Structure formats: structure tokens, C-alpha cells
Amino acid sequence: MFEGLGLLAGGIAHFLTPVSLFNIAWATLLGIVIGALPGLTATMGVALLVTLTYKMPPDQAILCLMCLYSGAIYGGSRTAILLAIPGTPASAATTLDGHPLALQGKAGLAMGLATTSSTLGTIVGIVALALIAPLLAEAALKFGSYEFFWLALFGVVISGQLTAMDDPLKGYIAGIVGLLVAMVGMETLHAYQRFTFGISALGGGVDLIPAMVGAFGLAEILGVMKRTVHARIVSSADRVVPRLGEVVKYWRTTLRSGIIGTFVGIVPGVGEDVGAWASYAAAKRSSKEADQFGKGSQEGLIAAETGNSAVVPGAMIPTLTLALPGSAAAAVLIAAMFIHGIRPGPLLMVENPQFLYQIVAILLFSTLAILVFGLSLTRPLLTVLAVPRERLMAVVYVLCVVGSFAITQRMFDVYVMLTFGMVGFILREMKYPMAPLVLGIILGDLLDLNLRRGLLLTNGDPTPFFTRPISAVICLIIVSTILMSIPAVSKRVRALFTRDRAGGSPA
Amino acid sequence: MSQETGGADAALPQPGDDRAAGAMVRADLVAAIVFIVLGAAILYASWTMPRLEVRRIHPMTVPGLVPGLLSFALVVCGGILAWRSVRAPAPGGWQSLREAVLSREAVRALVVAALALVYTLGLVGTLPFWAATAVFVFAFVLVFEVWLAEPRKSWRTSLPWAMGLAVVTAAAVTLVFERAFLVRLP
Incomplete structure (x- = not known):
């Protein structure tokens, strides 16, 4: 425990240099701007920034990427409140109460509360990260091939289930397609090249960064440019800095939303949008003023913003300890860590324990920066919202091309970006979620290697996959998740429970 | 099966939702056929993928194992999607899909x-x-x-x-x- 505090102090001290503070400031501000601009998402921002931080030292590069990530998740709230358009999917729930508040002439209050809630949510998540991650990493040291196979499968299944709320089947399909994409190229057990069709560039497989730039960059550009509607910015005249009373009035909601957000973050591949919706729904269910939700409830706004911000540190828990990305943007972070020679996974706490606490320190710094920028830069951020998308998107596409080219310097990656952008756009239009697809690409290798390595160790006998305790538990969760997503099954199970309750016998 | 999905948690009904839903049902059918064909092609490729017998690797660890399993899963999911889409009522679905594509x-x-x-x-x-x-x-x-x-x-x-x-x-x-x-x- 005290060792942890010492490492945390070390992490904070590590970044108390002028260069680091400068990086924190610009990266967080850039993140807020990217988040505020509709059509630019956190994932896309992180994926594009990987290129720019390529030549930096590893700690500074990760610092910039993390600050941009949390800044962007916060920045989306600005647009949600003033334009009724979520700046990133994470702020969709913020729109419900933030915009009505703005229409009532309380735009300043809404922006202020969104800022303080984001900060508090991040802090709840940071505490959880510092406490849970070391324990999880220690437990994960006992994991073998069998467990990692199930974990990879679990990540894709749960992400497919939860990111496509109304239609898990499409989530599963997206996940399977992602896993199949990961099958392209050299496999690691026997060094056989699969599905390369004689194209040498395919031998190394499909890189995650260009694929992400396509699926979250080009696809987003296509989606934004498709629409012709223009939104009107609501003007704000009231004070932005909220009173202490307004912030602490709903402390229960803040704490609950922070915990829900963190938990959603831990679940692999389930991101900020789900965190916001889940805590919004929970707040509405337990609120005394539930009828105010959707009409400008401060509690609803607090719940949504706390929930989405707490996901960021929460997502870092499986990302760092299991190399299982907790959100789509975390998947890019994993790719970036590999580029910079940092290997996330159970061994991280053994090889490089200070790194976890550096991440904690980074999140602390970035949330402070968000608090300062969010409460002070109201006017400049308004001008950002007025940038016409016709001009913005042209520049963003140029950055997509450069971003996917620059890392390995080959045109092949640009073609990968194009393909993923076009196919990703069509899939999105048909309501297939992108998160499981991305998770599939990053977890495909893990799944393939660990399944076959496990089978090799047992000479082809699959029983350990089902009999080892942790394996059995994860396997059961996967099976029940899939079964519950079949409407006929879930209806019968629910009927079973309600009948029990009606009959008075405990289940 | 598909009738259940629109139940309790359905979003606010809006004019044009029915048409969009109909178009989506038909778009699902087209996508399902693509997934089934893709899955079947990968399944075939995985089955015929070299099993590296010369190198005496264990038959359960052949390179085609996981792609084969995944493509089988894709075919199954595509099949369910197609079956669901065929059963769901979508009056004027093809028409609205055509309009959506040409909009x-x-x-x-x-x-x-x-x-x-x-x-x-x-x-x-x-x-x-x-x-x-x-x-x-x-x-x-x-x-x-x-x-x-x-x-x-x-x-x-x-x-x-x-x-x-x-x-x-x-x-x-x-x-x-x-x-x-x-x-x-x-």
C-alpha cells in the first residue's frame, strides 16, 4: 500500500518538469477541441496523434496521448450542451439534459457542472485504477494460455453484446469480422502466412493504427458530410464557475456514476458512451426528481458527465494489466505502447511498476488541466464550434492520409485506411458497432495463439479449457452472455424470475 | 424473434421510422448474404490451408484451425441474420432501401x-x-x-x-x- 503511494508520488514528480507540463497543457487543450468538434472523436484523435508523437520519448508520447484522450471525452460535452449534437458519442447522454438547460438560459451552469463532474468522475476512476490494477495484475500472473484464450473471446463477445444495445447479433458479427481480419498475415506458432494471396505487404498483417484511422476517421467524415442539417449555437450569458453547493448537492449521484463508469471502463471494449448511458439510467431510476430528467435536470447532466469521464481511467485497468483494451481509444493506446516499446500485460507490474503510477499521475494532471481550461476558456471554445465542417473535414482527411502513412512509411497502410473507412462507413450505416471490430483486430492474435498453444501443451486435449477454475468461470460468463442475447431465452429466464418473485420463493 | 426486439426499450417513434426499419430489414438480408458467402469462402480456404504434415505439427494446432472456427461462426451469424430478416415484415422494404441508397x-x-x-x-x-x-x-x-x-x-x-x-x-x-x-x- 505505502509502496504504491511512494510510486505514485514518484509518478507525479516525474511529470513536474516544464516540458511535461507544456505537453499536458497542449495535448489536453487539443483533446478538448477535438472532442468539441462534431465528427472528430477521441479515438480518431488518439489514432492521428500517434503519428505526431512517434519521435517523442515513450513517457512523453503516452502522456500526450492520454491527455488528448481524456480531454476529448470531456470536450464533447460542450457541443452537446450548446448545439444539442454530441461532440463525441460519449456525450450523447449529456445532450438530453445539457441542451434543455442551455435553452433555459443556464448554458454557463451546464458547462460548469459538466466540467466539475468530469473532474470528479475521473478522480473516482483514478482511485479505482490505483487500487485495482496492481491486484488484477498479480492475479493475472497465474493466467495461462487457457485463460488468455477465454479472455480474448470474452472481450469480443461482451463488447459485441454491450455496444450494440438493441441488436447483439450485429455486435457479434462485427467482432467476428475483426477477429478474421487479425488472421491475415504471419501466424506466430508455425510462422505460416495466412490469407496473404501472394501480396508481401499482407505478410505482416493489418496494422491497427491505419485500420482505426479508417474506421474512426474516414468513416466519420463520410457520416458527417452525409448530413445537410446545420445546428444553431445557443448563446450563454450566465456564470460558468458553479457554486460549491451545486456541485456537492448530488454527491450520491456523482459517486454512483463514477463507480458505474469505472466498472463499464473495466469491461473490455465497452467505452465512454455506454458508461454515460448506464450511469444516466441508474441516476434516473433512483432520483427523487426523475420527472425532470430530459427536461434540464442538473442531476442527469452530472450523471452522464461523471459516467463517461470515469470510463477513461477504468478502461486503463484491463488495458495495462491484461493488454485487453477497455475502450476503442485504449486499443490505439495499446498499439502506441507497443510502438514505444512498452508491453502492457500481467508482466508490466513486474518489469515496469512505475509505469502504472505514471499513468495515474498523467490522468490526475489531465483532469486538473480540464478543470482549468473548462472553466476559463468559454469564449475561445465557442469559436471552435463555429468552424464549418466543409472546411474542417477536408483537412481532417489529409491528416488521415498522412497519419496512416507516416508510421511505417508505406502506401499499403493508406489503402488499408481507405478500405476500412469505406467498409466501416457502410457497416455503421447498417448499425454495426465499430468497437467489437477493433477489439477483434487487436485480440485476434491473442485468441489464435493461446488456443493453439494450449492445445499443443495438452497434446490436443481441450479439457483444461473447461476444467481450470478461472477458465471455467470466464467460459460460463461467455456462454450465458450469448444465451441471454437470444430473445427467446432471455424472455424465459426473466419469466422464471418474475414467477419466483410472485410466488414468494427466493430464487 | 425479431418482433421482441422493438418492445420495451424502443426509441421514440418518429415519422419515417417504419420506412427506415423496413429498409434496414432488407439491408440486413443483403449484408447477411455477403457474410455467409464471405464466411463460406474463408471456411473453404481454412479447410484447404496446408496442414504442415511435413513438419509433424500436432493436427489440433494447424494454421487453419482458428480461421475455420471463426468463419463457421460468421456463417452461423449470417444465417441467423438472414433468417430473421426474411421473417420480419417489411412492407415496401426494398423500395425504401432503394430510395435510401439513391438519396x-x-x-x-x-x-x-x-x-x-x-x-x-x-x-x-x-x-x-x-x-x-x-x-x-x-x-x-x-x-x-x-x-x-x-x-x-x-x-x-x-x-x-x-x-x-x-x-x-x-x-x-x-x-x-x-x-x-x-x-x-x-
Whole structure:
């Protein structure tokens, strides 16, 4: 425990240099701007920034990427409140109460509360990260091939289930397609090249960064440019800095939303949008003023913003300890860590324990920066919202091309970006979620290697996959998740429970 | 089965929702067929993939094992999607799908895609990167502000913006990446 505090102090001290503070400031501000601009998402921002931080030292590069990530998740709230358009999917729930508040002439209050809630949510998540991650990493040291196979499968299944709320089947399909994409190229057990069709560039497989730039960059550009509607910015005249009373009035909601957000973050591949919706729904269910939700409830706004911000540190828990990305943007972070020679996974706490606490320190710094920028830069951020998308998107596409080219310097990656952008756009239009697809690409290798390595160790006998305790538990969760997503099954199970309750016998 | 999905947690009904839902049901069928064909092709490729018997590897660890399992899962999911889509009532579904594909929105997306393709596959590589970028940004702004905008802007107001942005973007991207970050550009 005290060792942890010492490492945390070390992490904070590590970044108390002028260069680091400068990086924190610009990266967080850039993140807020990217988040505020509709059509630019956190994932896309992180994926594009990987290129720019390529030549930096590893700690500074990760610092910039993390600050941009949390800044962007916060920045989306600005647009949600003033334009009724979520700046990133994470702020969709913020729109419900933030915009009505703005229409009532309380735009300043809404922006202020969104800022303080984001900060508090991040802090709840940071505490959880510092406490849970070391324990999880220690437990994960006992994991073998069998467990990692199930974990990879679990990540894709749960992400497919939860990111496509109304239609898990499409989530599963997206996940399977992602896993199949990961099958392209050299496999690691026997060094056989699969599905390369004689194209040498395919031998190394499909890189995650260009694929992400396509699926979250080009696809987003296509989606934004498709629409012709223009939104009107609501003007704000009231004070932005909220009173202490307004912030602490709903402390229960803040704490609950922070915990829900963190938990959603831990679940692999389930991101900020789900965190916001889940805590919004929970707040509405337990609120005394539930009828105010959707009409400008401060509690609803607090719940949504706390929930989405707490996901960021929460997502870092499986990302760092299991190399299982907790959100789509975390998947890019994993790719970036590999580029910079940092290997996330159970061994991280053994090889490089200070790194976890550096991440904690980074999140602390970035949330402070968000608090300062969010409460002070109201006017400049308004001008950002007025940038016409016709001009913005042209520049963003140029950055997509450069971003996917620059890392390995080959045109092949640009073609990968194009393909993923076009196919990703069509899939999105048909309501297939992108998160499981991305998770599939990053977890495909893990799944393939660990399944076959496990089978090799047992000479082809699959029983350990089902009999080892942790394996059995994860396997059961996967099976029940899939079964519950079949409407006929879930209806019968629910009927079973309600009948029990009606009959008075405990289940 | 599919009737259940729209139950308790359905979003607010809006005019046009029925048509969009009908189009989606038919789009699902098309997508399902694509997934089934894709899955079957990968399944065949995985089955016929070399089993490396010469190297005496264990038959349960052949390279085609996981792609085979995954493609089988894809075929199954595609099958369920197709079955669900065929059973769901979608009056006028094909008609609304055709309208959606030919709508103004789709045209706008297609124009973006076409501009992106011409820029990436045609201009980059034949022209210097800065020139290709300038042409792309210029064309993009003009097309969407003058030709496809609602209401249209007059080309007199857009032209200076388009030219200015093209020059600034081309110069900034080239300078920032080649000079500051020492990245070679395509």
C-alpha cells in the first residue's frame, strides 16, 4: 500500500518538469477541441496523434496521448450542451439534459457542472485504477494460455453484446469480422502466412493504427458530410464557475456514476458512451426528481458527465494489466505502447511498476488541466464550434492520409485506411458497432495463439479449457452472455424470475 | 424473434421510422448474404490451408484451425441474420432501401468517397504531396460549399476560402511533418 503511494508520488514528480507540463497543457487543450468538434472523436484523435508523437520519448508520447484522450471525452460535452449534437458519442447522454438547460438560459451552469463532474468522475476512476490494477495484475500472473484464450473471446463477445444495445447479433458479427481480419498475415506458432494471396505487404498483417484511422476517421467524415442539417449555437450569458453547493448537492449521484463508469471502463471494449448511458439510467431510476430528467435536470447532466469521464481511467485497468483494451481509444493506446516499446500485460507490474503510477499521475494532471481550461476558456471554445465542417473535414482527411502513412512509411497502410473507412462507413450505416471490430483486430492474435498453444501443451486435449477454475468461470460468463442475447431465452429466464418473485420463493 | 426486439426499450417513434426499419430489414438480408458467402469462402480456404504434415505439427494446432472456427461462426451469424430478416415484415422494404441508397445523403457520401479516392489513389504519388493536398482541399471545399450545400454559397465567397485553406493546409502539413517531425510524406 505505502509502496504504491511512494510510486505514485514518484509518478507525479516525474511529470513536474516544464516540458511535461507544456505537453499536458497542449495535448489536453487539443483533446478538448477535438472532442468539441462534431465528427472528430477521441479515438480518431488518439489514432492521428500517434503519428505526431512517434519521435517523442515513450513517457512523453503516452502522456500526450492520454491527455488528448481524456480531454476529448470531456470536450464533447460542450457541443452537446450548446448545439444539442454530441461532440463525441460519449456525450450523447449529456445532450438530453445539457441542451434543455442551455435553452433555459443556464448554458454557463451546464458547462460548469459538466466540467466539475468530469473532474470528479475521473478522480473516482483514478482511485479505482490505483487500487485495482496492481491486484488484477498479480492475479493475472497465474493466467495461462487457457485463460488468455477465454479472455480474448470474452472481450469480443461482451463488447459485441454491450455496444450494440438493441441488436447483439450485429455486435457479434462485427467482432467476428475483426477477429478474421487479425488472421491475415504471419501466424506466430508455425510462422505460416495466412490469407496473404501472394501480396508481401499482407505478410505482416493489418496494422491497427491505419485500420482505426479508417474506421474512426474516414468513416466519420463520410457520416458527417452525409448530413445537410446545420445546428444553431445557443448563446450563454450566465456564470460558468458553479457554486460549491451545486456541485456537492448530488454527491450520491456523482459517486454512483463514477463507480458505474469505472466498472463499464473495466469491461473490455465497452467505452465512454455506454458508461454515460448506464450511469444516466441508474441516476434516473433512483432520483427523487426523475420527472425532470430530459427536461434540464442538473442531476442527469452530472450523471452522464461523471459516467463517461470515469470510463477513461477504468478502461486503463484491463488495458495495462491484461493488454485487453477497455475502450476503442485504449486499443490505439495499446498499439502506441507497443510502438514505444512498452508491453502492457500481467508482466508490466513486474518489469515496469512505475509505469502504472505514471499513468495515474498523467490522468490526475489531465483532469486538473480540464478543470482549468473548462472553466476559463468559454469564449475561445465557442469559436471552435463555429468552424464549418466543409472546411474542417477536408483537412481532417489529409491528416488521415498522412497519419496512416507516416508510421511505417508505406502506401499499403493508406489503402488499408481507405478500405476500412469505406467498409466501416457502410457497416455503421447498417448499425454495426465499430468497437467489437477493433477489439477483434487487436485480440485476434491473442485468441489464435493461446488456443493453439494450449492445445499443443495438452497434446490436443481441450479439457483444461473447461476444467481450470478461472477458465471455467470466464467460459460460463461467455456462454450465458450469448444465451441471454437470444430473445427467446432471455424472455424465459426473466419469466422464471418474475414467477419466483410472485410466488414468494427466493430464487 | 425479431418482433421482441422493438418492445420495451424502443426509441421514440418518429415519422419515417417504419420506412427506415423496413429498409434496414432488407439491408440486413443483403449484408447477411455477403457474410455467409464471405464466411463460406474463408471456411473453404481454412479447410484447404496446408496442414504442415511435413513438419509433424500436432493436427489440433494447424494454421487453419482458428480461421475455420471463426468463419463457421460468421456463417452461423449470417444465417441467423438472414433468417430473421426474411421473417420480419417489411412492407415496401426494398423500395425504401432503394430510395435510401439513391438519396441525397448517399450522393453526398459518395462524392466524399470519390474525392478521397481520386486524391489518395490518383493524385498522391503522381503529384508532389503538397500539390495533391492543395488540389484536394480546394476541390472538397468548393464542392461542398457551392455545389452540394443547402443553401448554396456563391462561389465568390467560397473561392477565396477554398484557395486560402488549400494553400495553408498544404504548407502546414508539409512543413510540420517533414521539418518538425521528420516524417517522409508520400
